[in-house]
Amino acid sequence: MKNTIMASMIGLLIVSTINADEFMQKDLDLWTAEYQSVVKKGRKVFTDPKLGTNTVTCNECHPNATNTHPETYPKFQKQLGKVATMSEMINWCIANPLEGKKMALDDPRMTALIAYITWERRGVKLEPGKH
Numbered sequence: 806m807k808n809t810i811m812a813s814m815i816g817l818l819i820v821s822t823i824n825a826d827e828f829m830q831k832d833l834d835l836w837t838a839e840y841q842s843v844v845k846k847g848r849k850v851f852t853d854p855k856l857g858t859n860t861v862t863c864n865e866c867h868p869n870a871t872n873t874h875p876e877t878y879p880k881f882q883k884q885l886g887k888v889a890t891m892s893e894m895i896n897w898c899i900a901n902p903l904e905g906k907k908m909a910l911d912d913p914r915m916t917a918l919i920a921y922i923t924w925e926r927r928g929v930k931l932e933p934g935k936h
């Protein structure tokens with residue numbers, strides 16, 4: 806019993822000292838660098854002729870991520886017949902224009918593609934569901 810009370814007091818103490826808004830500058834710098842390295846990797850995947858099977862790259866139809874509209878997801882997509890995330894639409898493009906194999910939604914290349922596309926469209930107002 807005593808131990809339980811002690812444990813919850815320690816828990817409270819920990820929670821009250823962690824403020825989600827207070828990060829160390831060196832952490833912020835590290836996380837930004839990590840993010841930018843994934844954006845860079847995404848640009849590579851986006852322009853990789855070996856991603857699909859027919860040497861077509863994402864960049865040919867979406868130069869610099871144009872017409873990808875990450876700010877509109879999730880939304881109803883006619884090709885998929887349902888409300889979908891951008892990852893599912895990316896997989897549609899991998900399977901169709903690129904004639905490739907769909908990726909697991911948590912594939913690091915998928916994360917990199919999303920990081921790249923979203924970075925290119927930074928600052929655009931979120932408009933989920935919009936066409």
Ligand code: HEC
Binds near residue numbers: 873877
């Ligand atoms: C041959 C041209 C072509 C290629 C190559 C291509 N796409 Fe697409 N992409 C399309 C078309 C067509 C659509 C459907 C547009 C629509 O109906 O919204 C689309 C839609 C998308 C969308 C959703 C756009 C929206 O407005 O909702 C994303 C995101 C996307 N593509 C990413 C990719 C990625 C990533 C790749 C590479 C794996 C890729 N595309 C390769 C033609 C292409």
